[in-house]
Amino acid sequence: MPTSTDTPILSDEQFDELAALLTGPLHRPGSDGYDLGAASWNVAVQSHPIAVVEAHSAEDVAATVRYAADHGIEVAVRATGHGAADPLDGVLLIRTGAMDELNVDEAGWARVGAGVTWGALFERATPLGLAPLSGSATTVGVVGYLTGGGLGPVARTFGVSADYVRAFDVVTGDGQRRRVSGTENFDLFWALRGGKGALGIVTAVELDLPRLSEIYGGALYFGAEDIAAVLHAWAEWAPDLPDAATTSVAIMRMPDAPFVPPPLAGKVTLAVRFAWVGDAEEAQRILAPLLAVATPVLGGIGDLPYSQIASIHADPVDPMPAADNGGLLREFPPDAVDALLRAAGPGADSVQVAVELRLLGGAIARTPTGPSAMGHRDAAVSLITIGIAAGPVAAVTAADSARIMAAMQPWSTGGxxxxxxSSADPVDVRRSYPQETLDRLVALSAIYDPRSVLRAARPVRAAAEMTR
Ligand SMILES: Cc1cc2nc3c(=O)[nH]c(=O)nc-3n(C[C@H](O)[C@H](O)[C@H](O)COP(=O)(O)OP(=O)(O)OC[C@H]3O[C@@H](n4cnc5c(N)ncnc54)[C@H](O)[C@@H]3O)c2cc1C
Known part of the structure; x- marks a missing residue:
């Protein structure tokens, strides 16, 4: 099995040999194509693969995997780089951006290539009244998001997005192209709906699109003086919400920059996000007690075309150096609210741009209709810290995040x-899946990737070994 310490190098002849097998270009270090291909949306992650394959077809992916297996090289895959976490030294990187097949069927489903973003799917699907179940940011890739489960702004109503996948076309580590669905390669269907890319490189996905044109939703931002009261009120109000409501809060520290609205720039604020699928009057009645607590400094909640759903979180669109850290809470009672306020509230010396809590439950907690490797569906709240990871600030951001997570430890599920x-860090992967899921992923990997070619399986194997 190749390791990062004995980096295999291909000769010029071997690079030519591989290039001759592909319809898309092979970019070697020193070229513009390489720099572009190795770059990721998260610019904090600098990657140095041995070369970048710009795949134009499923056969390009299969040929690359077979060639890599024959030469003892691991293969990784990226679409946008939103989830980039691995420097990829000694690894062959496949970029899928050019695999842009995109067909939407008015009956309520779509088939998209591995390089398609949610934004591109929105452009085709929302005019037909169909609602792709994206996450908070539509710049993210459809496949990368779906293979990790996917929790979006209407997740409490519709559940985990991966549960809407009908089928994948995938290249497994043995270089075979396989069709994966509820009736074909069922074990791979289970693995890819939540197990990230450990079991294969997806070349296309088919997914159901619910019929939904409009929701009632938006975001309100509260000033520092109201954060404690609003956060306590949200924590008391949110757990009783019906499945029609999805909500999250985030303590924000936005930079004092011209692109940030003045009420938020350079200040500590609290964003309260809300999305309601159903009758607007009922939503207003349900929101009333929360709105009575304080007056927001910015924002609004009202009728919102589904096509605008990314405006609820208003995540950054342009590439940035980001450091995320995620955890799950069993509950968020008043003493947990106080602990979070002490760790990250207006009086705290925190550097996180956002400390976000998403209410889980509702349809997220329901048993999925089909097989799925996505676990931890019974957690009450997802906690995420998001900070800047550039230069010397990176270490400060990481230590600050660890401090906040430690403060919330008494309420953590550990998951x-x-x-x-990070899908590259075995410790994080260990926290993402129960032991039996890790064991099953490793067992399947031994069958479908006997020569351990897929880079994404390496941290899964290491995670599975951790508790032995
Ligand atoms: C601003 C922002 C907002 C986000 N919001 C949400 C959210 O609301 N809900 C949520 O659930 N997640 C969210 N995420 C996380 C996001 O879903 C993951 O980082 C996802 O993996 C990104 O996929 P990508 O293809 O865009 O990124 P990439 O970095 O290109 O890929 C990330 C990983 O996805 C896998 N992958 C990508 N392509 C393939 C493929 N063809 N075959 C197999 N595996 C593949 C690989 O493991 C790869 O390492 C957010 C991330 C960011 C940066």
């Missing part, structure tokens, strides 16, 4: 969601 933690 995390695959999409909200």
């Amino acid at each position: 995390s969601m695959p999409n909200f933690s």
